[in-house]
Amino acid sequence: xxxxxxxxxxxxxxxxxxxxxxxxxxxxxxxxxxxxxxxxxxxxxxxxxxxxxxxxxxxxxxxxxxxxxxxxxxxxxxxxxxxxxxxxxxxxxxxxxxxxxxxxxxxxxxxxxxxxxxxxxxxxxxxxxxxxxxxxxxxxxxxxxxxxxxxxxxxxxxxxxxxxxxxxxxxxxxxxxxxxxxxxxxxxxxxxxxxxxxxxxxxxxxxxxxxxxxxxxxxxxxxxxxxxxxxxxxxxxxxxxxxxxxxxxxxxxxxxxxxxxxxxxxxxxxxxxxxxxxxxxxxxxxxxxxxxxxxxxxxxxxxxxxxxxxxxxxxxxxxxxxxxxxxxxxxxxxxxxxxxxxxxxxxxxxxxxxxxxxxxxxxxxxxxxxxxxxxxxxxxxxxxxxxxxxxxxxxxxxxxxxxxxxxxxxxxxxxxxxxxxxxxxxxxxxxxxxxxxxxxxxxxxxxxxxxxxxxxxxxxxxxxxxxxxxxxxxxxxxxxxxxxxxxxxxxxxxxxxxxxxxxxxxxxxxxxxxxxxxxxxxxxxxxxxxxxxxxxxxxxxxxxxxxxxxxxxxxxxxxxxxxxxxxxxxxxxxxxxxxxxxxxxxxxxxxxxxxxxxxxxxxxxxxxxxxxxxxxxxxxxxxxxxxxxxxxxxxxxxxxxxxxxxxxxx
Numbered sequence: 001x002x003x004x005x006x007x008x009x010x011x012x013x014x015x016x017x018x019x020x021x022x023x024x025x026x027x028x029x030x031x032x033x034x035x036x037x038x039x040x041x042x043x044x045x046x047x048x049x050x051x052x053x054x055x056x057x058x059x060x061x062x063x064x065x066x067x068x069x070x071x072x073x074x075x076x077x078x079x080x081x082x083x084x085x086x087x088x089x090x091x092x093x094x095x096x097x098x099x100x101x102x103x104x105x106x107x108x109x110x111x112x113x114x115x116x117x118x119x120x121x122x123x124x125x126x127x128x129x130x131x132x133x134x135x136x137x138x139x140x141x142x143x144x145x146x147x148x149x150x151x152x153x154x155x156x157x158x159x160x161x162x163x164x165x166x167x168x169x170x171x172x173x174x175x176x177x178x179x180x181x182x183x184x185x186x187x188x189x190x191x192x193x194x195x196x197x198x199x200x201x202x203x204x205x206x207x208x209x210x211x212x213x214x215x216x217x218x219x220x221x222x223x224x225x226x227x228x229x230x231x232x233x234x235x236x237x238x239x240x241x242x243x244x245x246x247x248x249x250x251x252x253x254x255x256x257x258x259x260x261x262x263x264x265x266x267x268x269x270x271x272x273x274x275x276x277x278x279x280x281x282x283x284x285x286x287x288x289x290x291x292x293x294x295x296x297x298x299x300x301x302x303x304x305x306x307x308x309x310x311x312x313x314x315x316x317x318x319x320x321x322x323x324x325x326x327x328x329x330x331x332x333x334x335x336x337x338x339x340x341x342x343x344x345x346x347x348x349x350x351x352x353x354x355x356x357x358x359x360x361x362x363x364x365x366x367x368x369x370x371x372x373x374x375x376x377x378x379x380x381x382x383x384x385x386x387x388x389x390x391x392x393x394x395x396x397x398x399x400x401x402x403x404x405x406x407x408x409x410x411x412x413x414x415x416x417x418x419x420x421x422x423x424x425x426x427x428x429x430x431x432x433x434x435x436x437x438x439x440x441x442x443x444x445x446x447x448x449x450x451x452x453x454x455x456x457x458x459x460x461x462x463x464x465x466x467x468x469x470x471x472x473x474x475x476x477x478x479x480x481x482x483x484x485x486x487x488x489x490x491x492x493x494x495x496x497x498x499x500x501x502x503x504x505x506x507x508x509x510x511x512x513x514x515x516x517x518x519x520x521x522x523x524x525x526x527x528x529x530x531x532x533x534x535x536x537x538x539x540x541x542x543x544x545x546x547x548x549x550x551x552x553x554x555x556x557x558x559x560x561x562x563x564x565x566x567x568x569x570x571x572x573x574x575x576x577x578x579x580x581x582x583x584x585x586x587x588x589x590x591x592x593x594x595x596x597x598x599x600x601x602x603x604x605x606x607x608x609x610x611x612x613x614x615x616x617x618x619x620x621x622x623x624x625x626x627x628x629x630x631x632x633x634x635x636x637x638x639x640x641x642x643x644x645x646x647x648x649x650x
Contacts, residue, residue: 003039003135006061007068007178008046008082010075012406013185017236021045021178022190023070023099025169027128028178033167037132040066045178049078051412054085061086064093066135068128071099073378074403078413080113087115096131098124100205103379105386110150119148123195125166127157163195163217170228171221188236189229189268193222193254197242201304202314202388203343205380206242214246219253226257230265239273245283246276255289262293271295275302281327287336298337298368298627301328305346306357310425313348313392314383325364332366332634339369339627344434346375347383347392347423351430358441359466362454368629370446372438374402377418384418393424400502405513405623408506421498432494439490439518440469447522448632452564452590453537459593461550468544475543482528482536486521493517510618523622526631527614530565530572537561556596559583569609569621569631579604590635603638 007028009021024045031037043064046057061067067086069079083095098120103109110116118141120127130144141149146157160166169175170189179187194216197206229237237258245251258271271290275283283299290296303318305311311318318324331338340361344354361367377384377396388394401415421428444450445465450472457463476487497503505515510523525533541557544550563586566578585599608630611617621631 001039002041003065004063005040005042005066005068006046006064006086007042007070008057008075008079009070010049010078011047012049012074012403014188014405016184017186017188018047019188019190019238020169020175021047021070022169022175022240023124024068025174025178026166027068027124029167029169029172029174030125031129031132032172032174034129036136037129040132042178044180046082047179048182049075049413054078054082057082058085058089061093062090064090067093067095069095069097069099071097071101073101073417074401074415076101077415081413083113084115094118094135096120096128098128101379106148106153109148114150117149121146121148122157123160125160130157159213159215161215163215164221168221168225168228170225176232186235188238189234190238190240191225191229192240193217193244193251194241194247198246199243199317200315200382202382203304203346203375203378205378214243216247216250219250222254223257226254226261226268230261230267233265233267235267235269237268237271239271242274243276244273245286248282248286252286252289255286258295259289259293262295268295270297272297275300281330284330284334284336287331288334291336296336297624298339298629299331300341301338302341303361304341304343305349305353306360307349307353310346310348310353314346321360325366328364328366328368332368337368337628338366339371340367342370342372342438343375344372344438345420345423345426345431347394347420348425349423349434350425351433354434355437355466358437359464362441362445362465366634369626370442372442374435375420377420393422394420395422396420397498397500399497399500400504402503403514404516404519407513408504428498432498435494435497436473436490437466437469439521440472442518443486443521443525444469444472446518447525448564448568449522449525450537450540450564451632452567452586452635453541453560455590456560457544457548457550459589460552460596461548463548463550471544471547472540474547475540479539479543481539482525482532483540486524489521490517509614511615511623513623519622519626522631523618526568526621527571527618530570533565533570534561537564556584560586566603567633567635569607569625569633571614571617574607574610574612576607576610577604578607587635587638587640602641605633605638608633 007021007024009024011019028042031040043060064086067083069083071079086093087095094117095115096118097116102119102121104121106119109119118131127144127146131141131147134141134144141147142152142154145154147154194214196214198214258268262268287296287299301324303324304314304316306321328338361370382388396418398416398418401417421431445454454465454468457468458465476484493505505517505520507515507520510520538561541561545552559582562580563582566580580603582601582603583598585597585601587603588594589596609617609620609625611620625631
């Protein structure tokens, strides 16, 4: 007698790519090694979010004995909907929920979700094996460690020690067995080289959920999986390690193997991962191997906050900023892009400490992209524990989840997340102000719209950059301009987001995807005719000088603004070589911190993006290009005197 097992691991699509059901495949590949479970037959996993197919998914489970659900923040609502409907038509079906969205502290979980029979806590492989063993016997699930039912919760299951006893879902082809190949779609492979995290950051459930223990797979297995990715033409590898690079020598060999595979077979095309939390120059050799063949877009340098009190509150240990700045320079010297992550609204943070942190980070000359996120509450993160929330007076709201670059047609079944909107160190009004500054820094500084203009006023008039952007905020709110249109959007966006109505922003002139507002704003600026953009910046500079009682020479300002726009990747200029003459030596000024020197200069550089189609251009510059910094060029990389230097430049 066969026992039918259905499963779901719903995912969003990103462009034409979607993740394999990796978590389900881990369980299935392991179970298939056990002869005693030969009567269990595993159907295809439900992966694609498609409201029109909900009833079809449910109908396929009409005669299922077990429904196995892999639950994440991005699929909770659709998963619970399917599970509820399955229970209605098939009451005898054993419904099992696992994954990071299943709470450790259950409270009224089974009252809200009575159709769930078993909730799994922690690593699922051994737990699932034990559940199936009991299913074949007396169904006394209280014997199974690491689970909860409406009647009981058992003691935790010990962590897996021998990872190589667990078969690979790739080398066994389990991931392919569990999905239907759909024309036009490519698969993203989730991939672990290690599991666990030695850190205990309170906003994250990684360290707490893995009990800090680090475990790793053998190099032999990992090399074979890399070869499998190449053989099966998998374009994108989503590295799921919490700290890739923490095993420096071992991970260097993995990086070399990935490089070798791409050179030999052309695949994988891209490898993204979470780098070791306290990154150092030791990971540069790894990054060089990956960037040398285009596998890696950029290295993440996660600061989260620069405020000591905040870092203590969230149990986060960071590099000293001087060390961080030296590190970004080292990466830049090796032509390895970096991006920095900050979390806005952490407990302990204040409006002033947040602005001070931004001021500090903007002083880094080699800083790449800055990514700033709202502080989310994950179900099993220490920050979400009742005692922690009470201690820091944390208030949160339930809001539609913000999944960037997903298609609008995939949000009919809305998913939700919880974000922090108030703590003992700030209120909602102050958080909104943080968001405004975060948007300005990401839009105007990060994307280069006003970056050098701000540095000019800092150098010449000792105007702190955050005061520069404070003046920009005043300008955007009070003066009618193209800039002010974006500030109007910002105000609506802030009010909508922090009222629990979500952060979605669509501009179909840019692409039919959900844009972060700062990306969309920057894209609209970069689409402007350069003369219009020049006038917009000029008007703001006049406002700034009047407000701050500054009197600069118009000849210098106009040349500076022209230089700022020259470094941007704009739609108005698509030729391969961008070249322009200037009255002042701005490269020397910004690179070497020299005095402003009047000197006829001729600068040129090779344009990074010459795509003619406006949608493809936007995607390449903004979405695909953000981490690689394809939206601007740094002054240090400018070529000088094109009459002498060969323009056939790399």
